[in-house]
Amino acid sequence: MKRFKPLVLAPIAAFALALTGCVTPPPPPSDVAHIKLEQVDSSVVRVERLWLAREEGRLFAVGDVSKNLGADDTTRTHLDVVLLDANGVTLRETSVQFEPRQIPRAHRMHGHSRFHVLLDPLPPNVVRIEVRAHEGAH
Numbered sequence: 149m150k151r152f153k154p155l156v157l158a159p160i161a162a163f164a165l166a167l168t169g170c171v172t173p174p175p176p177p178s179d180v181a182h183i184k185l186e187q188v189d190s191s192v193v194r195v196e197r198l199w200l201a202r203e204e205g206r207l208f209a210v211g212d213v214s215k216n217l218g219a220d221d222t223t224r225t226h227l228d229v230v231l232l233d234a235n236g237v238t239l240r241e242t243s244v245q246f247e248p249r250q251i252p253r254a255h256r257m258h259g260h261s262r263f264h265v266l267l268d269p270l271p272p273n274v275v276r277i278e279v280r281a282h283e284g285a286h
């Protein structure tokens with residue numbers, strides 16, 4: 149009877165992995181696959197993952213953030229989503245929040261917060277998108 153146990157545990161392990169967010173981001177839609185994505189951490193918040201996804205025809209930047217070791221309060225951190233052209237010129241900059249605002253501790257199962265940013269209408273000459281964790285005001 150013991151040999152049946154791995155069969156039972158395998159889906160549970162896969163579910164636990166999905167919960168921690170430690171899975172490879174999906175590949176980008178082909179028409180935006182040339183866009184470079186850059187994650188910039190702050191002293192409080194780490195941008196763990198960033199990917200592009202089209203949902204119901206609309207393009208989003210999606211990702212996960214975690215709390216840096218020793219950091220306490222993440223409610224004063226936001227994300228600046230910056231769209232740049234080939235010359236490094238900023239085409240658009242948007243400040244967004246991640247949810248939950250207070251990122252859970254990493255040793256818990258849900259050690260991440262999620263962000264979800266609408267990019268449409270995307271300027272046609274975007275070659276790089278940066279998501280920068282930023283504390284305080286502008």
Ligand SMILES: [Zn+2]
Pocket residue numbers: 226227228243282283284285286
């Ligand atoms: Zn900012």
